[in-house]
Amino acid sequence: MKIVLKTSHSTVRTAAFRLLPRTLGGRASKRPEGHRPKRRFRGSFHDLRTMRMAHEPKTIRTTALRLLPRTFRSPALKRPKGHGPEERFMGRQPGFTLIELLVVISIIGVLASLTVGLSAVASRKSKESRVRADLDRLVTGIENYKAALGMYPPDNPGKPSTNQLFYELSGTIYEQSGARGNFVTPNKQERIDAESIRQVFGARGFSNSARPGENPKFEEEFKQAQHGEIALETDVEVLVSPVRGPELFSYQGRPPVQLAIPVRGNPKNKLNPWLYDSSSPGRNNRNTFDLWTEVIIGRNIVRFSNWDKDPVVIGRAK
Incomplete structure (x- = not known):
């Protein structure tokens, strides 16, 4: 050994x-004769x-x-x-090759593009459905107003973006306060004086109005997000679209008019009011009224109206 x-x-x-x-x-190897090796x-x-x-x-x-x-x-x-023996299979360390990494990255890119595309489509559909729902509700409200009062709500001639549609559909109650009178909505949330009505809407009052103790002939209640206060000296409410719109618009070939109305107290925050015309001879619906809004969806300016069955792309957003 x-x-x-x-x-x-x-x-x-x-x-x-x-x-x-x-x-x-x-x-x-040579062994002696008779020698047998042991195992x-x-x-x-x-x-x-x-x-x-x-x-x-x-x-x-x-x-x-x-x-x-x-x-x-x-x-x-x-x-x-x-x-x-324990190192035979240790030559190749676990991991991914370059081709495998490129394949994984390409798959992730395809999935990300599909997700972004689906998200954009869902956002566009959501905006369209919201605007269409508001349009249908307003059209129904205006028709009910006509059924109750026998006429369509008055408009603001030449100024479709600044109209009194909110007050006419909500209904008002006239209250005398000293030498000045105020028009208050039935829920007591909004009020406007007679002088402001004349300055803003060019009217002496509202058609759908009642005296104290009485109720207006027609009442439509709006959510807080469906109307907004414009930046004037007095508190003036207008109906607004649920989707933001372009800065300018043109109507019946007229020069562009400022569409986005700054909110009172915060001029940077702008509203996109519903446009209403019930008296212009050039309106699309000759016997009834025109109601429409222009909104930005994606990169397009889209018009929703009561004379077009489907939304119409009228331009590109800036």
Whole structure:
């Protein structure tokens, strides 16, 4: 035993080959007559039987050394790094190749574009449905007003964006306050004096109005978001579209008129009022009234009206 531990690399290799059967290509060493080597290892020859078919001396030698007891191995027989059984499959580290990364990035880009496209379509449809719902409600309210009073609500001639439609549809109650009279909505939320009516709407009062203790002939209640206060010296309310509109508009070939009306107290916040015309001879609906709004949807200026069945693109938004 001591001699084996002190022998060289070649001696240990020779001892390892002696353990192999002759059919594996190992060199037979000369033995004295009648000498039969003892089997010095325990285990299976499964690997050796497999190697017999391959006939690879290097692999056979490695397998033979593996069958030797650890005490018979020389330090010089250490396998090179990366050739151990536990290191066979460590050459390739887990990860993605460049092609795989490019494929993943392209898939993410396609999914992102689909998401953005679907989101834009959903936003456009939502705006269209909101404007259309408000238009249908106002048209119904105006027709009910006519059924109750026998006429359509008066308009503001030449100024379709500044109209008294909010007060006419809501109904008002006239209250005398000193030398001045005020018109108050039935819910007591909005009021306007007679002088402001004359200055803003060019009228002396409202057709759908009642005296104290009486009710207007027609009442339509609006949500807070459906009307807004314009920037004038007095509190004046107008019906507004749920979607913002362009800065300017032209009507029946007339010069552009300022459409966006600043909110009282905050000129930067602008309203997009509903446009109403019931008296102009050039209106589209000769026997009834014109009601419309111009809104920005995407990059287009779209008109919703009671004379067009579907929304109409009339320009590009700036």
